[in-house]
Amino acid sequence: xxFADNLKQLPKISHILAIQLLDSEGQEVAxxxxxxxxxxxxxxxxxxxxxxxxxxPEAARKGxxxxxxxxxxxxxHPGKHPNIDRLIxxxxxxxxxxxxxxxxxGNE
Numbered sequence: 779x780x781f782a783d784n785l786k787q788l789p790k791i792s793h794i795l796a797i798q799l800l801d802s803e804g805q806e807v808a809x810x811x812x813x814x815x816x817x818x819x820x821x822x823x824x825x826x827x828x829x830x831x832x833x834x835p836e837a838a839r840k841g842x843x844x845x846x847x848x849x850x851x852x853x854x855h856p857g858k859h860p861n862i863d864r865l866i867x868x869x870x871x872x873x874x875x876x877x878x879x880x881x882x883x884g885n886e
Contacts, residue, residue, distance in 0.1 A: 779846060780847060781846040785821055789821070791812060795812055795880045796809055796820070797878070798880065799833065801875060801876075802874070807875065808864065808875075822845065822861075823861070823877065824879070825844070826877075832875060835869050838867075838869040841865045842865050842869065845862050
């Protein structure tokens with residue numbers, strides 16, 4: 779399936795402002811915000827967090843499947859898709875990242 783089709787199958791993210799990705803020391807390594815250009819990645823990472831509890835190597839491999847055609851593009855053009863590059867790296871080197879949600883409060 780194409781990425782757009784995969785996104786339709788994922789849980790809604792309107793209540794999430796952002797996701798922080800934390801390393802083993804608890805330091806933020808990335809912030810994925812609910813805004814144009816990042817909302818698809820937010821949906822993917824949110825789903826992976828709900829399903830796997832963290833971005834584990836197994837979760838990363840599933841994420842690469844969900845990104846579909848964009849994974850191929852990311853592999854051909856490193857740096858073009860940093861959220862996919864992160865999953866490629868986690869799948870290859872065994873990195874696990876914790877997810878911390880930043881929820882919408884209605885006061886934004």
